[in-house]
Amino acid sequence: MENNFVSFLDDPLLEEEEEEDNFVNFLDDTSLDKEENFVSFLDDSLLEEEPAPDAYSEDEIVSNNSLYQVAENFVALRYGDQAIEDATREDVVNKFLNNRRGTSSGNSVSGLAELDFLNEISKDTKKMATTGEAYALYENMSGLYSSETTLSEKASGTLDFLRYAILDPINLVGFGVGRVAAGGAFKVAMTVAKKEALKAMSKEAAKTVATKETIKEAGEKAMAVAVDRIGKDSISQTASNLATRTAMKGQGLKKLAQTSAMKEIGAVTAFDGVVAVGMEFGYQNGLVRTGVQEDVNKYALGIAFIGASVMGGVQAGSVLRRGEVDIALPSLAVKTPEPEDINILKQLSESIVEYSNRGVPKKLQWERKVKAGRNLDELDSEFFIDMLIGIGDADKGETYLKGLSQIAFESGVVFKKNVAKDTYSNWISNLIVKSDPQDIKTFAKAWSKATGTKIKDVNKLSTKDFANIFAAKINNAARVLNAASQGSRMHGIGQGDYNLRRFVDDALDLGLMPKEKAVTRLDKLAEGIPSVVGESVSGIQNRVIRTLVSHPSTSYLNFLGWNVQTALGSAVDVSGAILHGGVGTIKKAFGMLDKGADPLRVSSMVIKANANRIKLMLNPTMTHEAYKSILSLRGAELDGLTDVLPGGIKEASTVLADSSLSINAQLLGIKTDEAIDLIQKLSLVKGQDAFTKSQEFIYQLDKGLRVGFNKSWDEFFTDPNAFKNIASKDYRGIESEALQRTLERISSKSYKDKGTVGEIAGLIEDARNIPFVGLLVPFGRFFNNTVDFAIQQTPLLPHVTKSLGGFYKTKSYSELTARSTFTLGTIYTLAQSESENRKQGLGIDQMFDPMNPGQIINVQYDYPISFYKYAGRYFSYFLDGETPPPEIVERIRKDVGVGSLTRSLGQTGRDVQSILDTILSGEDEAFIRAMQKTFTAVGSQAISGITRPLEPVNFTVGLLAGSDGEVIDRKQGNIFLNKSLRYMDNIVPMLTGGEMAPQSQQAAGGPSFVQTTKMLGKRPVRLTATERVMNIMGIPTYKLNASYSVSQKAPESANIFNEHMFNAIESESQKLLDTGFAKMSSAKQKLIWGEVAQRQKKIAKTLLFINNSGASDTVDLMFEISDKYSWKEIDSALEGISKNMDENLQFEDLTRGQMYSLQTWLETKKTRTLLGN
Secondary structure, eight states, X not given: OHHHHHHHHSSSOOOGXXXXXXXXXXXXXXXXXXXXXXXXXXXXXXXXXXXXXXXXXXXXXXXXXXXXXXXXXXXXXXXXXGGTTTOOHXXXXXXXXXXXXXXXXXXXXXXXHHHHHHHHHTTOHHHHHHHHHHHHHHHTSOOTTSTTSOHHHHHHHHHHHHHHHHTOHHHHHHHHHHXXXXXXXXXXXXXXXXXXXXXXXXXXXXXXXXXXXXXXXXXHHHHHHHHHHHHHHHHHHHHHHHHHHHHTTTXXXXXXXXXXXXXXXXXXXXXXXXXXXXXXXXXXXHHHHTTSSSSOOHHHHHHHHHHTHHHHHHHHHHHHHTTTSOOOOHHXXXXXXXXHHHOHHHHHHHHHHHHHHSOOOGGGOGGGTOOTTOOGGGSOHHHHHHHHHOEEETTTTEEEEOOHHHHHHHHTOXXXXXXXXXXXHHHHHHHHHTXXXXXXXXXXHHHHHHXXXXXXXXXXXXXXXXXXHHHHHHXXXXXXXXXXXXXXXXXXXXXXXXXXXXXXXXXXXXXXXXXXXXXXXXXXXXXXXXXXXXXXXXXXXHHHHHHHTOSHHHHHHHHHHHHHHHHHHHHHHHHHHHHXXXXXXXXXXXXXXOTTOXXXXXXXXXXXXXXXXXXXXXXXXXXXXXXXXXXXXHGGGGHHHHSXXXXXXXXSOOSOSSOOSOHXXXXXXXXXXXXXXXXXXXXXXXXXXXXXXXXXXXXXXXXXXXXXXXXXXXXXXXXXXXXXXXXXXXXXXXXXXXXXXXXXXXXXXXXOOSHHHHHHXXXXXXXXXXXXXXXXXXXXXXXXXXXXXXXXXXXXXXXXXXXXXXXXXXXXXXXXXXXXXXXXXXXXXXXXXXXXXXXXXXXXXXXXXXXXXXXXXXXXXXXXXXXXXXXXXHHHHHHTTOOOOHHHHHHHHXXXXXXXXXXXXXXXXXXXXXXXHHHHHTOHHHHHHHHHHHHHHHHHHHHHHHXXXXXXXXXXXXXXXXXXXXXXXXXXXXXXXXXXXXXGTTHHHHHHSSOXXXXXXXXXTEEOBOOGGGGGTOOEEOXXXXXXXXXXXXXXXXXXXXXXXXXXXXXXXXXXXXXXXXXXXXXXXXXXXXXXXXXXXXHHHHHHHHHHHHHHHHHHHHHHHHHTOSTTOOHHHHHHHHHHSOHHHHHHHHHHHXXXXXXXXXXXXXXXXXXXXXXXXXXXXXXXXXXXX
């Protein structure tokens, strides 16, 4: 017995007298004669004394094998084996400490990511034990500033803590909350104006003699009055704020005592306090779950809340700085007279007198053109046109009669649109109305002197009568468009202006005659839809889309996108300035500068503008004040900034645009918009929008003013002649370009225009307004911006489109060259790192987190980072002498190419395609099924869009309820509810008392868990071995799942198969990685992988059939039938069986016996066909 046991251990047999020696030999090839040899055999690591708690630091963890092993095991488990492969001990320990410092510091992203990790491993006791050891290792370290740590360790640790604290998205959010609490927005006031207009319309509609025209006129009049009042209130409030800041300059405590300041500081402190307690609870909960401590320390939670007051102190410091760095506020700095002050009718009378007193060419003399004793309204329109634009000789540069336009301009009263419908003719008429009524007689005397005739009944005319006659005559003039063009040019505006033909469409014709609305292709598509239905559905869709983007993650991603875009823009500006400055220096030295050109000055101004940008960033509050001030001053001229959110999402729609909806319906729409506005404030959409727009627009306009006027923002707007400069064509061009560049930086620029390209762009942008289609293509404007961005980054392509297509008129060739050159360098650098990332098993959309070197993050939605990342991955193949696999090309097309337009469709897009396919095939049952699925998908998409802002609440409920953070398989159970309530899947089970669906399983990734950090814009990834292998080959991981056919017909079977497939293939994938899979040629990789995947699929199917083949189980048969037959074949078979059984059978409701009948029917179809049955 003993010998058999020994032989089992080793062969040959161990004889008794040799046992001791052989045992020693077994331990070591050399005999252990001494105790020292035995100890040396065991290795220092086995008997190495573990330091006592509080007695070891970072360096000891690196050098002590037992301590290091704990850290390494955790890093491999937490981030994946790639985190320790080819890494030094120092690197591994650094990743370990980054993890713990990020979490213990209260960093929101780190804390939530760690919570997700613990949820994933909570059912694996071994992994939880490994994690607990690592947590305890950190908890027992020496204090960072204790005597045990070196100076370099103190510095490194301090930097880590500061980095995690300062760059925490929650801190940025906190400041935003403070600003929201402290004050309102211009848009709120505009909503009030809309309400007043609608109330006036309602009052007018109640009259028995009311018509559609009088109702509309009442609304527009009320709107104009309200907007005028709001504008004055805004300027008054700005002046009050400025006066307060000026008076309190240097008086810190008084500043802090202001109600607005206290609200702001209090909001920030409260917000950060709640977050700090939440993060501390999460950290301690992790220690409890892993056995490091027994319970949550409630006193520590209190300390965390108190510690959060530090951020309140930081915000107080921000409040104290306000006013110390001044930025000119245009609405206060630019002194513009009121219409009453200039008395334009009196000045026109004086101009007419001067005209009659000087010798002018006979063809221009009025007395030759009039008949005696005519009424004012009987005069020919030509006289009124002369009064509008004046009389002169353009060739000689002489002015004989100053018209109203020139008088207004020289007096400092400049036409601006307060609302989009304001017209030049209304503005001129208003100036006349505001004149002194007595000056009607003054005008009549001047007229009599100039023409030799009197105006009849002049004593009966009021200024309003005169204004109405003036407008009517101009409207009927045959020369109206030419007159309008001349009048607009006096205000610095012409058809060649930069303002995207705005004045050609709206102001150029001065609103003096009605325009026919251009009919677009989109309008033709919508012709068959009743206007009330179309407007109602379109309004609902747009509100759903606004709600869909009302989420902290959207705010963060928009901020990130702007950050990259503006950094690239500044890099191009500065590099171009340096290049031009250098060339200019050389040319100037040799006297080769072009006449009037001074590249040195331009370069200097651009560099100064970028230096000033730093000041703007450091003083965001005053920058935002200046932004609000310029909006107040310029009115509707800058509507492009206020009517769209970053990413091209339209703000609340205008209510007085000839709406077909009832007044009550419009008021209800305003109420809904107010609720959405509140949600957008709470989700930081409004705060991020205000910050990015104010920073970018002030910078762009400041840069333009420096280059165009040789004046900074402050110098320009505080100039006594600022009101005249603002009316100039040069300023309007600079302002318009600043507007367009700002919209471009926040991916909100409109590319609608005439011509084929512009019409296509317009169709894509406006598709969101098509009833029922809008939800399928909600982000058309953002898509257009991504297309333009890609073109501008591609070498030579923007040059070709500029020279041949007439695009990029305001961008120089040097700017386009600098941009594409910068992009080339960036992509080349990324291509080199992407080559290494591929070999480590990172997907095309994955990268190592700069904040946390061990963590992998997904950047699929981080545009434009994803653009550069994908381009780098594509070209990395060429650097390695390979061809990008078709799967990678398809992924690029889908994520950053044309496919991104409908990326949000997801399953809905496939269902629409299914409808088209079934229409062509003539399958009635399949068509009905596809229609049902599509309406389910569209409806659920609308509901989930509305409920998306509840996701943070949903997460909190799950945390408090102890949820494991499992993602449910939404294809099982009630699909409509599962998709509709995707952002409430923690709340719903609490209300219903049951799970919505089983946990989702992925064949390559295993069980699916919630990514809580995505709420803050970060998407950490923990790669499985299978995912790494597939990423190395560029194969999408979803392709390992059960077929699409099975997932649609038998979702439960598909989910179970995926679970078995993951368990079967994960260990095989790890073996491949361990045997140098990454270093093999791509052809060999795919050959080996194909064999492994095919073999393990058979095993997974076998396991599914074995475990799910009970008497009442149908999972195995549903899988087999769904994988083999189409819906057409299944429906046809069920129809035949139903007739025989006289029962209406549905595939998903069949018993096991009925499944066997169905399978037999399908398998014998050919035989029955041959037999004629």
